[in-house]
Amino acid sequence: MGNGVLSPQVETLDVFVELFSGIDRSETEPGEFYNRLCEALCRLTSMRRAVLMLYDDSLARVVAAGSHGIDPSLLVDVHGTLDETPVAQRALALDEVQELTPEQLAHEVPARYKGALEITTLTCTPLSAANRWFGVIFADRGGGRFKLTDDERHTMWTLGKLAALAASARIATRQQERARRLYERIELAREVHERVMHRLFGVSLVLSSEVELGPADRERCRSEMREALADLRTALERTLSPQPRRTGTTLREELGRLERGYADVPVEIEWKGDREVPPRLEPLSQAVLGESLRNAVRHATPTVIDIRVKLSAETFSLEVVNDGVMAPSSGTGMGLRLVSLEALQVGGVVEFGAADVGRWRTRLVVPL
Numbered sequence: 001m002g003n004g005v006l007s008p009q010v011e012t013l014d015v016f017v018e019l020f021s022g023i024d025r026s027e028t029e030p031g032e033f034y035n036r037l038c039e040a041l042c043r044l045t046s047m048r049r050a051v052l053m054l055y056d057d058s059l060a061r062v063v064a065a066g067s068h069g070i071d072p073s074l075l076v077d078v079h080g081t082l083d084e085t086p087v088a089q090r091a092l093a094l095d096e097v098q099e100l101t102p103e104q105l106a107h108e109v110p111a112r113y114k115g116a117l118e119i120t121t122l123t124c125t126p127l128s129a130a131n132r133w134f135g136v137i138f139a140d141r142g143g144g145r146f147k148l149t150d151d152e153r154h155t156m157w158t159l160g161k162l163a164a165l166a167a168s169a170r171i172a173t174r175q176q177e178r179a180r181r182l183y184e185r186i187e188l189a190r191e192v193h194e195r196v197m198h199r200l201f202g203v204s205l206v207l208s209s210e211v212e213l214g215p216a217d218r219e220r221c222r223s224e225m226r227e228a229l230a231d232l233r234t235a236l237e238r239t240l241s242p243q244p245r246r247t248g249t250t251l252r253e254e255l256g257r258l259e260r261g262y263a264d265v266p267v268e269i270e271w272k273g274d275r276e277v278p279p280r281l282e283p284l285s286q287a288v289l290g291e292s293l294r295n296a297v298r299h300a301t302p303t304v305i306d307i308r309v310k311l312s313a314e315t316f317s318l319e320v321v322n323d324g325v326m327a328p329s330s331g332t333g334m335g336l337r338l339v340s341l342e343a344l345q346v347g348g349v350v351e352f353g354a355a356d357v358g359r360w361r362t363r364l365v366v367p368l
């Protein structure tokens, strides 16, 4: 265990400090952090290979978010749901590291993991914190049977807590962002209510009185209406003005991840032109991509999802077309409407609908 002269506890602590000091540096991407965590797990225990699986909200399944000692291309098929992975359920429910014998392995993890895992003893470490389940780490010695020591178990469990903490911090940031946007909407509603409504109400009272209006009354109505319109315009302009929203990644990076098989969605990606997406359009374009992918796996059974990015001096477009659409659209969701609204704010549009038979197209176009 370990290779220095330090006691295991001190070495574990050292690794934690090292991992944590990197986490708030912006150059440490989340994937890199999870790779380093897997690497630390192997360094501090007798494990040789480790894969960290995290729940991905937008795809509603766990996907490999980091690994060590294993060819990442083998991880393409390693994704799944908790239902099909009883060992992960047990690890999370008991909050304990689990060990599986080669005999148990067959029933406890989905068959498509077999490409990545040979018949061997396998361990499963829970990633949970504050009663939330974020995922698990699978680790083994790359073959053969073994039993974990108590020290190893403890180290793995602790690293699991660290990973859960990191995952929850990212989720918390996203939630804060959402809370801030909600607050802005409430502010808009309040402003419209307090200023515009009052003026209009005053005008409606005057207009509905039985008495004939004198020139002064008319003038007051006119000026109140004018003020109300001006207030409304100011409030709307402020809400529509671009609000910087950070995503911590770029469309190009996200497409790269998809292409490398990150989420097991069958994508074909084409990027026309060697320009980059303007930074102000990054959040929107990533939102459209996310919504389209989520929709494709939710509302269809795609065998392929074509993603095309076109960037010229005049326009930016992102098109996502999937096949495998069975039933005609009957949805009344919010996802596409929300991204459409966001697109309007930068003068763009989102078009969507059935393409040809069995295909669905979502397209974002923004003039530059």
Ligand SMILES: Nc1ncnc2c1ncn2[C@@H]1O[C@H](COP(=O)(O)OP(=O)(O)OP(=O)(O)O)[C@@H](O)[C@H]1O
Residues within 6 Å of the ligand: 291, 292, 295, 296, 297, 298, 299, 300, 322, 325, 328, 329, 330, 331, 332, 333, 334, 335, 336, 337, 360
């Ligand atoms: N890729 C797709 N394939 C087939 N149908 C789709 C696809 N994308 C959207 N649809 C249809 O368009 C409807 C509206 O999509 P939209 O994303 O706005 O809402 P939703 O996905 O149903 O709900 P949510 O508010 O969670 O996004 C869907 O309900 C579905 O019927």
Ligand SMILES: [Mg+2]
Residues within 6 Å of the ligand: 291, 294, 295, 333, 334, 335, 336
């Ligand atoms: Mg949707």
